[in-house]
Amino acid sequence: MSNTIDYGIDLGTTNSAIAKYENNEVRVFKNRDQMDVTPSVVRIEKSSRIIVGKRAYQLLYEDFENVDSGFKRWMGQSDPRYFKAANKSLTAEGLSAEVLKSMLEDARQATNESISAAVITVPAAFGQLQCEATARAASLAGLVQSPLLQEPLAAAIAYGMKPDALDSRWLVYDLGGGTFDIAVISTKEGQLSVLEHRGNNMLGGLD
Numbered sequence: 001m002s003n004t005i006d007y008g009i010d011l012g013t014t015n016s017a018i019a020k021y022e023n024n025e026v027r028v029f030k031n032r033d034q035m036d037v038t039p040s041v042v043r044i045e046k047s048s049r050i051i052v053g054k055r056a057y058q059l060l061y062e063d064f065e066n067v068d069s070g071f072k073r074w075m076g077q078s079d080p081r082y083f084k085a086a087n088k089s090l091t092a093e094g095l096s097a098e099v100l101k102s103m104l105e106d107a108r109q110a111t112n113e114s115i116s117a118a119v120i121t122v123p124a125a126f127g128q129l130q131c132e133a134t135a136r137a138a139s140l141a142g143l144v145q146s147p148l149l150q151e152p153l154a155a156a157i158a159y160g161m162k163p164d165a166l167d168s169r170w171l172v173y174d175l176g177g178g179t180f181d182i183a184v185i186s187t188k189e190g191q192l193s194v195l196e197h198r199g200n201n202m203l204g205g206l207d
Contacts, residue, residue, distance in 0.1 A: 125198070156192065
């Protein structure tokens with residue numbers, strides 16, 4: 001049995017994705033709409049049925065009282081979002097948990113595996129409260145292990161930076177749907193680390 005965590009999740013402001021490292025390749029799972037990414041949008045119907053992804057996004061402006069998006073920006077805050085039809089409220093971490101549940105189910109359907117662990121990426125500018133909220137969202141979604149990885153580090157790894165590279169430094173720009181990070185990343189003694197970073201959790205493609 002492998003002791004590694006093979007699944008990775010990009011929990012984004014506008015779109016999210018789940019992938020697995022297998023056979024020396026990264027497999028990105030398609031959702032029920034056959035898309036590689038799932039819109040980070042949640043709708044709650046009057047019956048309390050929760051809809052995540054493309055169908056929720058299509059109703060974002062038509063049914064704005066019952067649809068929410070962009071909640072990653074409010075991670076770590078206690079103010080809930082009210083959904084009128086269902087008379088129900090969810091915090092940003094609760095909404096993020098619904099996005100995670102949806103993607104985990106897509107991956108389970110594709111692999112017939114029980115998924116209890118996944119690495120989740122977070123902006124380098126996320127503070128302790130935001131990281132803790134992300135971890136709680138993962139727990140609400142059913143994950144037992146959910147180590148967090150800063151998004152610039154994930155990007156550097158994806159584009160070929162290796163921990164064993166000697167005296168290697170990269171400057172990484174990460175412009176997402178709702179956040180922007182710039183980070184200096186180095187390798188030392190087999191470890192990748194962020195030497196310095198600046199970011200804005202309220203600046204991205206949405207703006």
